[in-house]
Amino acid sequence: MNALIEISDVWMSYGATQVLRGINLSAEEGDFIVIRGKSGAGKTTLxxxxxxxxxxxxxxxxxxxxxxRM
Structure with missing residues (x-):
């Protein structure tokens, strides 16, 4: 089965603050994903x-x- 969404080596920062570092994720139809972490960990950004x-x-x-492409 092919992934509906696939994230490969994603990095993101706001100014000097790095919030995501090399994130990889793949989800297929029917998958259930939980994103958890402390405040400021990058959940909303992801x-x-x-x-x-x-x-x-x-x-x-x-x-x-x-x-x-954005």
Whole structure:
């Protein structure tokens, strides 16, 4: 089965503050994913990147196997 969403080596920072460092994630149809962490750990940033609301500084996001460009 192909991944519905695939995140490869995603990095993101706000100014000098690095919030995501080399994140990798793959989810197929029917998968259940939990994103947890302390305040400021980058959970919301990851969701924004997954929803194509914000581009990552580095890395790739694929949806239905197609690379996204923002």
């Amino acid at each position: 969701l924004k990147i997954m929803g194509l609301l914000e581009p990552p500084d580095k890395g790739e996001v694929k949806i239905f196997g197609k690379a996204t």
